[in-house]
Amino acid sequence: IGYPHLNVKIGATHGGISVGEDGASHQCCEDFALMRTIPGMVVMSPSDDVEARAMVKAAYEHEGPVYMRFGRSAVPVFHEEDGFTFQIGKGEVLMDGSDVAIIATGLLSYEALEAGKALKEAGISARIINMATIKPLDEELVLKAAQECGKIITCEEHSVIGGLGEAVCALLSEKCPTLVRRIGVNDEFGHSGPAADLLKQFGLSAEHIVEVAKDFCGK
Template sequence: MAEKYATRVAYGEALAEYGSKENVVVLDADLACCTMSANFRDKYPDRFFNIGIAEGNMMSIAAGIATTGKNVFASSFAMFAAGRAWEQVRNSIGYPHLNVKVVGTHSGISVGEDGATHQALEDIAIMRAIPGMLVVSPSDAIETKAAVKALMDYEGPAYLRVGRIPADIINDTPDYKFELFKGYQMREGNDITILATGLMVQESLKASDLLKEQGIHARVIDIHTIKPLDEEIILKAAKETGCIVTVEEHNIMGGLGGAVAELLSEKYPTPLVRIGMKDEFGKSGKPEELFKKFGLNADNIVTQVKKALELKK
């Protein structure tokens, strides 16, 4: 296993690595050293702008710049980029369908000691509610860099969700391939399917290994693109395994679990168990302690998978 690597760090490195195109412009709200967009600032200072602690204004400026043909990346903590500036994202970026990539770092309860006010658990839901908004939540540093590279070529508004803490590298395999709009199957299995996004993909892989020791073969699929969903891979899994478990570092209402529930209820009703934050705020604490408290760890995924299997009977 490679060294742990925060997805926000990978985001900053990817900006600098792939940002040589003259149409790429990066904005930040006085948090460049935390969002890691400082990497781009140091390499391309003429195309970087620090807007200050004024996230709504930053999104409006991003929209204006985008009307000149630029591909704009606007970064801040997820609570501020998706939360505080939501109205500007909706009306100034989403409504005119402008080429702005809103990047929310420090998402989920893994923000840890910063506590509930800074733990964005609603950002996927509110961003996927904006018509035409692409929503991407990569699972590790490798996938984050691939996502940034893809977004450099994607025309239209998008939300990229990355995290604060160092995470396992899980996509360092020769056959790994990132495609926007496509889920990525990481484990074979026909007993049940685990659909996970973001940091919860690594916990789902650990859970899959534990389940295999008990004779349960769980298919694990990384859903990095939450909107639009890869309906084909999800419906195929539902038909072949007969049961779905979703795992996300987000409120189960409106996030990955909600999106999957909408799809299955309309096109192939299937037993479904959603693992995530259950209509509650987070707490201040170490990320690993919070994962355990709120059931966002491999042990609880194993427990919930066994409960989900009972629904097949």
């Protein structure tokens, strides 16, 4: 698909730890990394139902190969369908802030948004960014966040190796050296269990994001 740059759209379901009881053999946490290495492949992961629908339409209109990762578990819908637009390669600021920027993708975008609300109450101003497109990355938005906030936290339901976190780090190391903390699956396989419990166990929750942000900001 990649070499002849075919106009093929891949919709892969059951991605990440939240697959739950099916266990490690079904919990794909390496797909972003694998797909990012294929030249010309667009890699995306929606945060909720509204964004998923808009993403599919954008992928259909895009000329070239696209990989979309969808989860298994139901997630809260926080986008308003009326007026929502989706553009491949563009991130979205969900909450503005200046102390730290939290860049999330997939179901962790909602968790990051909830973390941002809790951090605000704790006196930390967090900029929450929903980065639905992992490749091509919205470099302008990432660099702006790095320059204005000085600290970046990435959040993904994927291995910390090869995914959103490494894409952000690669960009920043070349164009704007910035302190980064990566939240994701730490070079290990998952295991069987209820999805919500597994997400908390692997640190893929608003509570853990808050802990990391507080430590990062020295509060």
